[in-house]
Amino acid sequence: MRKISLVIVLLFTLVLSACGNNGGNASTTESLTVNIGLLKNVTHAPGFIALQKGYFQDAFGANVKIEVTAFDNGSDFSTAIATNQIDLGFVGPGPAINQFLKSENFRIISGSNNGGAVLIARKDAGIHSVKDLVGKTVAIPTKGSTNEISLRLLLQQEGLKVSTDTSGVQIISRAPADTLVAMRQKEVDATLIPEPWGMQMVEEGTGEVLVDWDKIPPNDGNYPLTLLVASDKFLKAHRDLAKKAIQANLDGIDFIKTHPTEAYELISAELKELSGKGMDVKLIKGAIEHLNLTDEVDLEVIKTMAKVSFDAGYIKDIKEDELDLSKFIDLSLLDEVKQNK
Template sequence: MKRRNLKISILVLIVLSLLIITSIGTGAAASELKEITIGYFPNITHAPAIVGVSESIFVDQLNGIKVKTKIFPNGSLFMDALATNQIDLGYVGPGPAINRYLQGADVKALASASTGGTVLVTRSDFEYNSVTDLNDKIIATPALGCTHDLLFRQLIKDHNLNTNRRGGSIDHRAQKPATMVGLFATNQLDAAVVSEPWAARMEADLSSKVVVDWDQMPWDGKLPAAVVVSTIQFIDNNPDLINNFLQAHQKTVEYINNNPIQSSKIIQKQIKEITRQELSIEIIERSMQRTNITSELNSSVVQKLADLSAELGFIKGDSDLNGFIDISYLNRVSQ
């Protein structure tokens, strides 16, 4: 009997030793992190990422950790990269992050990067007085169920209108912004909901009119245009790094707001290097005027977006975002 108890005691000690070794190994892996990869888009609404990387604000704040970057054309590919550890954290529109979270993905939003940046623009000869003038007209959004599309749906819902997809008389079409330009020019499109810099480009090239500005859009323009996200596992394993990253993010937000002219030049240069397309400084500056660069993340507005997406059938099942947003790290660095 004593020999059996001794064997059990030895087995328990072995298990405990393995657990201790495993926990020490995990801690070492987190503390010995040598580099991180940040994902973002070459968009105006991702300005904190563009400026923070260009001006080495992230590098300076991350205490010698190497910073790599990965550029994405859309939120779906970004979320795929986050899920497969190709990136550690980064900037993405709220829609893709919400959808993946509600599907069970390991993702958490830590801060906003910008709000606004999305407007309703019409063809130059469109006689517009109010949202009700959109009835019986052809309206485009970049994709069905994207953030811009949901803003459009809420905008017309607030005025008791609906699309032909849901029994209304607005001819609603999904078109890429580059395609919208040609459709405006040939009078095949009456209006569109787009993000910057597309609206500013349409104004400059086609004399299009912004008839509902960013702060007149649903929820008073408080909906995040881009959020900072990472996985729960990465956050939990690297709390100090997350604090430092958000400090860099906050410093970049303040830099952009305090230096709008210089920031516009930085963004212009970086977008050209990434996309091989040069936007005039006038378009960049006008786009920045319609984009509120902020780290403040309004959870109630984000929840309203998720609820609308579920109501329209883009989200299946529960739209409760409890656990998706964690601003505790942001609150620490903002004190």
């Protein structure tokens, strides 16, 4: 009789253990840390709001610790997610495409913002049109960035070439904060830069808008500038948490649209946490007005941007007809979130 009781107890214990195993999904394990990355640009505003309002934390639960890493450019972000230093976060398509074609171990899981970069000319540089950029130096945040792709497309539209001498347009990479200083010191003539840096240059009288955000190619400003991506490792182990991250992003987008005044203050607060310095609400308001906050991702636009990166030599060891980005975009989780699955 005692043997039968012991068997019953063991079976009951095994059942409880199986239930607690959650079908192999480790999302509910204790003391899990999720590493989120993003850039210190207002174009990443939905992510800022999701952090400030606690959307990520509330969705993940109390057992999940969130660590945030701020990057100055998308190239560093893309390297970090490809090497599993971060799990998910917000980045532009340019550097993400370049890195994905090397590692193929992370995916776009949602859009966050379309557009929000402007071409600024230094006021005393004698630049009144894009054609005046010949012989001038134009700064972009980093080589292979989304902003460089847009700049190259813009120059192509005007029949201009990129060169290392005065016969064409010279492109150099500078972090946005360094570009601000370089414009003041007349070290660069123009910059294609994400907001709010463009607004800041205009406000302080350093530069003027040469091409506004809604005329920047591709697609007249309606191109992905900020995407939510996640590593394959994280998606495999924590698919449910990835869906919750998507919902936090959607909630951030919605909050900015429905509570803009409060959102400006929260964005400034997050900028202060990420960079040590907040920003004038007036600048943030102007920058937000230059964004098209959306979860949509246009594969054709992504392909156009990949072609520019290929032509510029940033995509190597792959033939043009082998540029397959179909696996780079996985919106199945976004669809499930929208269908409340």
